[in-house]
Amino acid sequence: MTDLALIDSLASAATHPDPAFPRFHPRPAQGWINDPNGVSYINGRYHVFFQYNPDSARHTQIQWGHVSSPDLVQWEEHPVALSPQPGGPDSAGCWTGVVTSDGGVPTAAYSGVKDHGGHSQVVIARGSSDLVTWEQDGHVAASMPEDPLVTAVRDPFIFRFNGARYAMQGAGLADGRAALLLYTVEDLNDWKYQGIWLTTADPVAAVHTPAEIWECPQLVQVPSGEWVMMFSLWLSGDDHEHANGVGHLIGSLSADPVSGLPVFVPTSGGKSDLGRDFYAPQIVQLESGSTPAALLWGWANEGPGRDGRRGRSQEEIDDAGWAGVLTHPRVLSVVDGALAVSPAPAVEAYRGASVASDAAGSIVVPGFAEVLVRGAGSGPVDLVLGAGDDAQVVYSGSLAAGEELRIFIDASLVEVYRAGGVAKTLRAYPAPGEEWQLTLPAGATADVWELALPA
Numbered sequence: 001m002t003d004l005a006l007i008d009s010l011a012s013a014a015t016h017p018d019p020a021f022p023r024f025h026p027r028p029a030q031g032w033i034n035d036p037n038g039v040s041y042i043n044g045r046y047h048v049f050f051q052y053n054p055d056s057a058r059h060t061q062i063q064w065g066h067v068s069s070p071d072l073v074q075w076e077e078h079p080v081a082l083s084p085q086p087g088g089p090d091s092a093g094c095w096t097g098v099v100t101s102d103g104g105v106p107t108a109a110y111s112g113v114k115d116h117g118g119h120s121q122v123v124i125a126r127g128s129s130d131l132v133t134w135e136q137d138g139h140v141a142a143s144m145p146e147d148p149l150v151t152a153v154r155d156p157f158i159f160r161f162n163g164a165r166y167a168m169q170g171a172g173l174a175d176g177r178a179a180l181l182l183y184t185v186e187d188l189n190d191w192k193y194q195g196i197w198l199t200t201a202d203p204v205a206a207v208h209t210p211a212e213i214w215e216c217p218q219l220v221q222v223p224s225g226e227w228v229m230m231f232s233l234w235l236s237g238d239d240h241e242h243a244n245g246v247g248h249l250i251g252s253l254s255a256d257p258v259s260g261l262p263v264f265v266p267t268s269g270g271k272s273d274l275g276r277d278f279y280a281p282q283i284v285q286l287e288s289g290s291t292p293a294a295l296l297w298g299w300a301n302e303g304p305g306r307d308g309r310r311g312r313s314q315e316e317i318d319d320a321g322w323a324g325v326l327t328h329p330r331v332l333s334v335v336d337g338a339l340a341v342s343p344a345p346a347v348e349a350y351r352g353a354s355v356a357s358d359a360a361g362s363i364v365v366p367g368f369a370e371v372l373v374r375g376a377g378s379g380p381v382d383l384v385l386g387a388g389d390d391a392q393v394v395y396s397g398s399l400a401a402g403e404e405l406r407i408f409i410d411a412s413l414v415e416v417y418r419a420g421g422v423a424k425t426l427r428a429y430p431a432p433g434e435e436w437q438l439t440l441p442a443g444a445t446a447d448v449w450e451l452a453l454p455a
Contacts, residue, residue, distance in 0.1 A: 009067055009075045009076060009077040010453055011453065013026075019367075020312075020320070021412075022325050022410040022411045022412065023451070024347075024368065024410045024451050025328065026075035027050075027067075028052070028065060028077060029322065030322050031052060031323075032051075032056065032058055032059055033323070033324035034059065034280060034301065035279075035282070036048055036298065037050055037051065037064060038066075038098055038099030038110075039282045039295070039297055040098075040131075041284060041286055043129060044070060045069065045070050046329075047068045047099065048068070049081055051096065052064060052065030056318070057317045057321055057323040058318075058323075062084075062093040062095060063080050063081075063082060064080065064083075064110075065080060065081070066132070071346060073454060081127070081131070081134050082094040082108060085136055085138055088112070089113075089114050089123050089138050089140050090123050090138075092113040092118065093112070095155070096155040096216055098282070107125070108127065108134070109141060109156050109158060110122070110123055110156065112140075119144040119152075120152075121142065122167075123138070124141050149174050152172035153171045156169050157216075157217050157218055158185065162260075162262075166262060168182055168183065168197060168219065171214065173196075178200045178209070178214040179196050180197040180217055181196060182196075204269060207269070208248070208249060208269025208271075209233060209248070209249060210233065211231065211244060214232070214233070217229070218282065219264070222332055222333050228248055229251070230246065232245075232279050242279045245275075245276065246272040246278060246298070248272045250266065250269060250339065251267050251268075270339060272339065272341070273424060274423070275300075277301060278300060278425035281296050282297055294333075295344060296330045297326050300325045300326070301427075302317050302427065309426075310392060310428070311427070325410075328344065329344040329346070329347070330343060330344065331345075338421075341423045342406075350451045350453070350454070353449065356446060358447065359448065360444065360445050360446075361439070362437060363446060363448060365436040365438050366451075368410055368451040369407075369448055369450055369451060370408050371408075372405075372448075373406075373407070373440065374444060375401055375404070376401055376402075377443030377444060378400055378401065379399065379441025379442065380396050380398055380399070381395070381399050381405060381440060381444065382438070383438055384436070384438075385436055387434075394426055394428045395416055397424075399444055403418070404419040407438075408451075409436060410451065412428060414427070
C-alpha cells in the first residue's frame with residue numbers, strides 16, 4: 001500500500017460483512033491484532049501501532065500494523081511498519097515496544113526474538129518523518145542480561161526523569177517473582193543495564209500486581225503529580241485468557257541520593273480494568289506545559305464466552321478472518337489516591353442522532369451506541385443482549401445517587417466507564433436480529449445516541 005492508497009479505516013469498517021466487526025475502533029479489515037505498540041504523538045499526529053498478522057486470524061508471524069490520526073477521530077490505515085527479518089534478531093516476530101523521537105528521528109524500540117523459543121532482545125528501527133516507512137537494520141540495543149536470576153525479558157518501555165532518558169523491561173525471575181529491569185539510555189542504540197528495579201516481593205506490588213512475569217510495563221506521570229506504573233499480569237498457561245488481567249501501582253519517583261537513578265515507591269494500586277477482555281495496554285505521555293496528560297489504549301481479545309455470555313470458537317474466528325480490537329483512547333488521572341479512567345473527550349465526536357433522552361425504565365439500545373446513565377437512587381444497571389432463554393447479561397453494576405456511567409457499544413465490543421473509577425471492557429456477539437436492552441433502577445435516567453462518523 002502506498003501513501004496514495006491510504007484508506008479511512010473507520011469508513012471501511014462500516015461496510016464490513018461481519019456484523020460483529022467494530023466500526024468505531026480502527027483496525028484492519030482482516031487479520032489478527034493484539035497489543036497496542038509505539039503509541040506516540042509526533043509531528044501533529046497520533047500514531048498507534050499494534051501486533052499484527054495480516055494473513056490470518058491467529059497469533060503467528062507478528063508484524064507491526066499502523067494507524068494514525070490528527071484528532072483521535074478520523075483514522076487512516078498505513079502499510080505494515082515492521083516485519084520479521086529472515087536471519088535477523090526478530091526473525092520470529094516483531095513484538096511489543098515503543099516509538100520515541102530520537103533527535104527528531106522517529107525510532108522504534110521493540111522486542112525481537114531470533115528464533116521461536118529464544119530470548120527477547122531490544123531491537124531498534126528508524127522511521128521517516130511521517131512514520132510510514134521504516135528502516136530495519138537488525139541493530140540490537142540490549143540483549144538478555146547476564147544475570148542467572150533473570151529467566152524471561154520482554155516489552156521495553158522508555159520514560160524520562162529529571163531530564164534523563166531511562167528504559168525498563170518486564171521480566172520473570174528464577175524464583176517465581178515478576179520483576180522490572182532498569183536501563184539508562186543515554187544513547188538509544190546502546191542501553192546500559194542497571195539491574196532488577198522492582199519485584200513482586202514489594203508488599204504493595206504483591207497485593208495489587210501478582211504475576212509470574214510483568215508484561216507490557218508502563219510508567220507515566222499524571223497531572224496531579226503522582227506516577228502510575230502499570231503491568232499486564234502474566235501467568236503460565238494464560239494463552240490469551242489472562243485471568244489476572246492488568247494491574248497498576250501508584251507512587252512516587254525520586255532520585256537515589258548515591259547513584260542518582262530513579263527510585264519508584266508504590267503506595268497503592270488496583271485493577272486497571274475490571275473486565276476479562278482487556279490486556280496489554282500502552283500509555284503515551286503527552287507533554288502540555290507543567291501538566292502532562294496520559295492516554296491509554298488497550299487490547300480486547302476474542303475468545304470463548306464467560307459469565308453467561310456467548311463467545312467465538314477458534315473455528316468461528318478463522319471463518320470471520322479477523323481477531324482483536326483496540327479500545328478507545330482513555331485518559332488517566334489519580335483522584336483521591338485511586339486511578340480514574342475516562343474516555344478521551346474526542347470520542348464524543350461519534351455521537352450521532354439522539355434516540356433517547358432522560359429515558360427511564362427499560363430502553364432498547366442500538367448496536368452502535370453511546371449511553372450516559374445518571375443515578376438518582378440505588379440499584380443495578382443491566383445491559384442485556386437478546387431476550388428469553390437466550391438473553392445474556394453483558395453488564396450489571398450498581399449505581400448510586402449522583403453517579404454516572406458511560407457505555408459504548410460497538411458491535412461486539414462494550415466499554416463501560418464509571419466516573420471517578422476504572423473501566424470495564426467486555427466482548428459479546430449479537431446474533432442476527434438480537435437487540436440490546438438497558439434496564440435502569442428507579443430514579444435513574446439515560447441519554448442514548450446512535451454512533452455515527454462525523455461529516
